[in-house]
Amino acid sequence: MISMTDLSYSFGTSPETPVFSGLSMNVRQGEFISLVGASGCGKSTLFKIIAGLLQQTGGELNVPGTISADPSSRLGRVAYMPQQDLLLPWRTVLDNCLLPWELNRTGSKTEAVRRIRNMLERFGLEGTEQRYPHELSGGMRQRTAMLRTLAAGHKLMLLDEPFGALDAITKRGLHRWLLELWGSLEQTVLFITHDLEEALLLSDRIYLMSGGAGGGVQEFLVDLPRPRHYRLNYDPHFVALRADLERRLYETYIS
Ligand SMILES: Nc1ncnc2c1ncn2[C@@H]1O[C@H](COP(=O)(O)OP(=O)(O)OP(=O)(O)O)[C@@H](O)[C@H]1O
Numbered sequence: 153m154i155s156m157t158d159l160s161y162s163f164g165t166s167p168e169t170p171v172f173s174g175l176s177m178n179v180r181q182g183e184f185i186s187l188v189g190a191s192g193c194g195k196s197t198l199f200k201i202i203a204g205l206l207q208q209t210g211g212e213l214n215v216p217g218t219i220s221a222d223p224s225s226r227l228g229r230v231a232y233m234p235q236q237d238l239l240l241p242w243r244t245v246l247d248n249c250l251l252p253w254e255l256n257r258t259g260s261k262t263e264a265v266r267r268i269r270n271m272l273e274r275f276g277l278e279g280t281e282q283r284y285p286h287e288l289s290g291g292m293r294q295r296t297a298m299l300r301t302l303a304a305g306h307k308l309m310l311l312d313e314p315f316g317a318l319d320a321i322t323k324r325g326l327h328r329w330l331l332e333l334w335g336s337l338e339q340t341v342l343f344i345t346h347d348l349e350e351a352l353l354l355s356d357r358i359y360l361m362s363g364g365a366g367g368g369v370q371e372f373l374v375d376l377p378r379p380r381h382y383r384l385n386y387d388p389h390f391v392a393l394r395a396d397l398e399r400r401l402y403e404t405y406i407s
Pocket residue numbers: 163165171189190191192193194195196197198
């Protein structure tokens with residue numbers, strides 16, 4: 153679904169110091185992949201490149217149907233949920249979720265509304281369609297933003313720390329919910345997180361990003377069977393994987 157070879161990026165303000173370099177990775181259809189790495193190693197920047205908002209300064213990026221050298225060919229091809237939920241405060245839940253339809257105008261509005269209404273229950277948002285973002289809890293806002301992202305109708309979703317600002321219990325509930333939802337949707341997900349347990353629970357593979365010149369990326373396979381239960385994090389194999397992941401992440405910090 154995505155492949156990148158030796159990708160690098162430098163901001164124009166500091167061309168000599170790349171945010172990251174030597175990034176090579178592949179994402180296959182239907183996979184759930186997490187990206188972890190120190191703050192500032194370029195995870196969000198990589199998402200902006202994949203979404204077509206920035207152009208890599210080196211290397212190859214292949215997103216099917218696009219041209220590696222032309223970032224605008226990637227615009228609108230993937231669903232991107234940035235760190236802040238970016239819900240429009242003057243719009244209701246339903247109207248926020250209709251935004252992708254308003255931008256693309258594929259099919260009728262009646263059909264788009266029907267599809268969103270059908271999704272509201274699966275997202276635990278039944279009864280909220282006429283509410284405004286300030287009337288929602290943090291977890292509900294994140295689910296609304298995710299529904300809007302999914303409503304764009306793309307098979308690839310980029311989720312940048314969607315649960316980063318939530319308390320542990322709400323987060324736990326959303327993990328359970330996302331595991332069930334992803335299992336039924338055939339979506340490919342690239343997910344940024346700083347939470348190693350979250351990454352292990354949700355992912356097929358994890359990429360550890362180092363950032364900087366010559367940093368590259370390390371692949372970590374999560375060989376835990378599916379379907380996964382959110383209580384899996386007490387399993388001895390899970391605990392061992394977590395320890396290994398933490399050690400490898402620590403090594404990327406000090407290398
Ligand atoms: N517009 C910009 N101009 C110059 N430098 C920038 C710009 N945006 C981000 N940076 C720098 O690029 C680096 C990578 O930022 P980015 O947000 O991609 O990191 P990140 O790994 O997602 O961090 P975090 O985990 O804290 O969200 C940081 O050093 C940041 O200061």
